[in-house]
Amino acid sequence: MGRHYSGRPGAKGPTDADVLPTPERRNHGPVERLERPIGDNSGRPARPYRAIDTLAVMERRGSITAAMRQAGENFRARFMTAQLDRVVTELSDVAARRIEAGEWPWSFFCYPEDRPRPVFPSSFFLLAPGDGSLGLAVRCPACQRTSVNLVSHEHVDLPFHNDPKVGVVEHVFNDDVAGALEEFRAELYSASFDTRRLAL
Numbered sequence: 001m002g003r004h005y006s007g008r009p010g011a012k013g014p015t016d017a018d019v020l021p022t023p024e025r026r027n028h029g030p031v032e033r034l035e036r037p038i039g040d041n042s043g044r045p046a047r048p049y050r051a052i053d054t055l056a057v058m059e060r061r062g063s064i065t066a067a068m069r070q071a072g073e074n075f076r077a078r079f080m081t082a083q084l085d086r087v088v089t090e091l092s093d094v095a096a097r098r099i100e101a102g103e104w105p106w107s108f109f110c111y112p113e114d115r116p117r118p119v120f121p122s123s124f125f126l127l128a129p130g131d132g133s134l135g136l137a138v139r140c141p142a143c144q145r146t147s148v149n150l151v152s153h154e155h156v157d158l159p160f161h162n163d164p165k166v167g168v169v170e171h172v173f174n175d176d177v178a179g180a181l182e183e184f185r186a187e188l189y190s191a192s193f194d195t196r197r198l199a200l
């Protein structure tokens with residue numbers, strides 16, 4: 001198998017064997033040798049060590065793809081240059097304006113009360129995937145009773161994305177959680193959902 005060195009003719013292979021990372025450097029983080037030699041300051045071929053990062057290690061192990069690694073690198077580059085304070089302030093302003101305008105980041109339809117209710121995700125106590133949608137069990141912060149809605153993934157994942165209409169299981173659930181979970185399973189797959197408008 002051929003080894004190609006790009007140094008001047010007559011150079012006798014790598015001469016950097018004695019240039020090893022110090023123990024102190026090794027403690028600082030992983031290092032590896034370059035796969036191919038590069039020219040050192042005097043033009044001789046050398047294979048120096050370089051720092052490797054977590055993304056590179058993950059890609060090498062196959063935990064992530066090259067595309068995922070690139071996305072991670074891009075995020076890191078943006079994160080390093082972002083003015084995070086400004087981004088956070090802008091996001092809070094947008095959220096505050098929307099809430100003042102009567103929008104709420106998350107909502108669900110409370111079946112016992114027969115009305116939509118604003119909610120925080122901490123009231124979601126069970127999510128179960130259906131056919132491209134999610135069965136969502138919510139304990140109502142107002143009446144403390146449980147409803148099961150059928151919603152889109154975005155309804156749960158994205159603040160201020162409220163499905164205009166959601167499926168609602170027409171069933172008043174048990175108060176005890178274990179019982180409710182059993183009922184939830186039974187109802188979720190029984191296709192007895194009715195559609196309700198979610199406008200608050």
Ligand SMILES: [Zn+2]
Nearest residue numbers: 110113140143
């Ligand atoms: Zn309620």
